[in-house]
Amino acid sequence: MVIETMSYLGLLFYVFLTGLEMDLSAILRPGKRVMGIAMIGILIPFLIGIGLFFLLQHGSKVNITPKMGCVFWAASLTITGFPVLTRILADLKLLHSDIGRIAMSVAMLNDIYAWVLIAILIPAGINVKTVHVSLTGTVTFVIVCFFVVRPLLERIIRIESEKDNYDEYYLCFVVAGAMICGCITDVIGAHSIVGAFVFGLIIPNGDFGDVLLDRLDDFVSGMMLPFFFVSCGIKIDFKTIVAEEGTAWYLVALVVCLACMAKILSSLLVSVLFNMPLRDGATLGVLTNTKGILALVILNAGWNERILNDQQYTVMVVAMLVMTIAVAPIMSAIYKRRKGLKQYRLRTIQRPKADTELRVLACVHTTSNVSGILSLLEVSHATKLSPITIFALHLVELTGRASAMLIVHSRRKSAAQNPSRAQADSNLIINAFEAFEKDNHLVTVQPLTAMSLYGTMHEDICSLAQDKRVALILLPFHKHSTVDGRMEDENAAYRDINLNVLANAPCSVGIFIDRGLAAAVRPGGPSDNIVKFRFAMIFIGGPDDREALAYAWRMVGHPGISLSVVRFLPGEDAVNLELENDVESHGMSPAIANNERQTAIDDEDYINEFRLKSANHDSIMYLEKVVNNGEETVSAISAMNNCYDLYIVGKRTGMVSPLVSGLSDWSDCPELGVIGDVLVSSNFALQASVLVVQQYGSAAQDRGMSASSDGSRQERFGLRQRMMGVLRFSHSSKGMVLSDSDWPVGNA
Structure with missing residues (x-):
């Protein structure tokens, strides 16, 4: 009796928190397709559940239970937890997939269906003759809560929100209110649990709800709710399945196997009716087989009222355990197999054809x-031939069970008068991107919105990028610019996310260091209202630099942008150093030589193509700068101070060049590459924003190169110098080779 009492108390507080987290505005607006899938997913398993109940009862020699038990069995079989x-989908990184969104929408509708069944079945199970009285009282209770108690709570919360923190008195009052409402509906x-759920549902969303979740979530889920599962386990008696009832x-x-197949069969029918692939239908059936606490509540209510006997209760609980445990491994196997087969071509910005859509995944942590x-x-x-599709991804840290409930809700505008901080940030971000779309x-x-732990957030980003077939992932830098121009850490976890995305991205990646790019918009002249941006692209060589040049080339189509492409070439001293390294080296592997030569x-082919096609473009200037080592490169970049609004550079993953020799030894942010790190270093007074680009495939190439020996690195170093030296002497007449005195100052 003690365990039973604690279990119901824990269950009551759990459903109170569930109602507190739920957003009716998201649940009450499903599409017709989702509504149809949910209804079929409810009706067919319901009928199968009734048939399985009588099948099991027909095989039993002891038939003492009422026929009303079939409804309890069928109801528990149709509910999806x-x-x-949500937890399973979050672990499998399927929250933003099409099948994941459909499954969660169906599960939300199942939740409403489950509460309606609980409000109807339990009074009917207690006494069919008085069920109308119970239903009338329940409806009256709900109306009073929404139209009398909720406005009163809103007024109290509005007064208390003006203070720095909420008094403990009000927190205790809310907890006591949940128990009182539970007692009212029980009477x-x-x-x-109906009363506790409704009381949680009427509390307005906002900081007060967040405080309640912070105070109660760990205690209820970690200490009190386990008593409910213990209570369910005590009622199970495996001996009654066959021995006493005489069932084969x-x-x-x-019966257990058919119960596990009920949702799958209904989803296969859905796939036929709604023209879905059969594989997706089977996957949806496996996902909706997930069971939760509400299904156990219905079975426990049937057992307590002796509507279900020990055998029927045990068989259905075992079936629910089997189907729920099997969801994660089955989905993991299906998802990994399908993920390996899913490929797409447009993974980079540098493309053979310019008339293709550019798909970008823009990630933001905060407003x-x-x-x-x-x-x-x-x-x-964006142009008519090459429009842009932007997937604006708000990255939110996953904390506790409550946040998992917000994953779907945060994708819609919250109608709450006092939204929580996470909801308010999501609303601001969504509104900003929607306004950008209108303009x-x-x-x-x-x-x-992606909610996950920081340690696995990169998996959400990469899987979403692959699912949406994007060509570029834009990530914010983990540091922000201060008033004095220095860079200050915002959140160290952001850096780990960026590093993991760079290593595992299925497309090109850009890390954006914002130093007031929006503030750089200014009139082009007294009589010109067109905004002017001055961009610079620093080119040394390699696939990342070509990708950065491709992005800069796309930008220059904007009427308010002027672009300066600055190519650094090795001088005579760098060539002499290359010859010395060749003497010290002991040969070169053909694979490395061919790779560096190619x-x-x-690089040369792409530069020549760029210069040919932009020869008559007044907004493009091509420059060449001769340097001999990393020190001269830094000096040249430092001389560009305050000349440009945005610098676009390649990360130069795995590339070795005498032009940046020694710079990596004091690099603070290796994820930016040596040039990007120089541009954002606090030692420079640059106030311009920086975009560091890594082309798809560079990370794998970098891992392959890092596995080679020091001798192989020396071979690549020498070959790179020799090739750059030959290219400089053969093509210097085509560009502007500048000395230090010729370096542009001011407006280039």
Whole structure:
């Protein structure tokens, strides 16, 4: 009795927190397709559950239970546990997939269906003759709560929100209110959890709700709710399955298997009716097989009222355990197999054809990242031949069970008068991107929210990038610019996310260091209202630099942008150093030599193509700068101070050049590459924003190169110098080779 009492108390507080977290505005607006899938997913398993109940009862020699038990069996079989399903989808990184969104929408509708069944079945199970009285009382209780108690709570919360923190008195009052509402519905004839759930539902969303969750979530979920599961386990008696009831064991096994297949069969029918692939239908059936606490509540209510006997209770609980445990491993196997087969071509910005859509995944952590990212997307120049589709991803740290409930809700605008901080940030971010979409008719924006642990957040980003087939992932830098121009850490966890994305991204990646790009918009002259941006692209060589040049080339189509492409070439001293290294080396592997030679040829071909096509473009200036070592490169970059609004550079993953020799020894941020690190270093007074680009495939190449020996690195170093020296002497007449005195100052 003590365990039973504690279990119901823990269950009551759990459903109170569930109602506190739930957002009715998201649940009450499903699409027709989702509504149809949910209804079929409810009706067919319901009918199968009734048939399985009578099949099991027909095989039993002891038939003492009422026929009303079939409804309890069928109801528990149709319910999908939304919190458990969300956790499974989060672990499998399927939250933003099409099948994941459909499964969560169906599960939310199942939650409403489950509460309606609990409010109807339990009074009917207690006494069919008085069920109308219980239902009338329950409806009256709900109306009073929403139209009398909720406005009173809103007024109290509005007064208390003006203080720095909420008094403990009000927190205790809310907890006591949940228990009182549970007692009221229990007296009416409904289950006590109905009152607690409704009381949690009427509390307005906002900081007060967040405080309640912080105070109660760990205690309820970690200490009190386990008593409910213990209570369920005590009622299970495996001996009654076959021995006392006289049911054949194979009949029990058949019932369990058919119960596990009910949702899958209904989802396969859904796939036929709604023209879905059969594989997706089977996957949806496996996901919706997830069971939660509400299904156990219905079975426990049937057992307590002796509507279900020990055998029927045990068989259904075992079936629910089997189908829920099997969801994660089955989905993991299916998802990994399908993920390996899913490929797409447009993984980079550098493409053979310019008339293709550019798909960008723009990631933001806080509202402070939005203005810079939007400014960068604005100058990315969407055209009719090459429109831009932006997937705006708000990255939120996953904390506790409550946050998992917000994953779907945060994708819609909250109607709450006092939204929580996470909801308020999401609303601001979504509104900003939607306003950007309205101002740019060639841009399509789809806002999303990813909630996960910082350690696995990169998996959400990469899987979403692959699912949406994007060509570029934009990430904010983990540091922000201060008033004095220095860079200050914002969150060290952001850096780990960026490093993991760079290592595992299925497409190109850009890390954006915002130093007021939006503020750089200014009139072009007294009589010219066109905004002017001065961009610079620093080119040394390699696939990352070519990708950065491709992005800069796209930007220059914007009427308000002038672009200076600065190519650094090795001087005579660098060539002499290369010859000395060749003497010290002991030969070179053919693979490394061919790779370096092909890289140099690709660089030269792309530069020549760029110069040929932009020869008559007044907004483009091509410059060449001769340097001999990393020190001269840094000096040349330092001389560009305050000349440009945005610097676009390649990360130069795995590339070795005498032009940056020694710079990596004092690099603070290796994820930016040596040139990017120089540009954002606090030792320089540069006030310009920086975009560091890594082309898809460079990370794998870098891992392959890092596995080679020091001798192989020396071979690549020498070959790179020799190729750059030959290219400089053969093509210097085509460009402007500047000395230090010729370096542009001011407006280039």
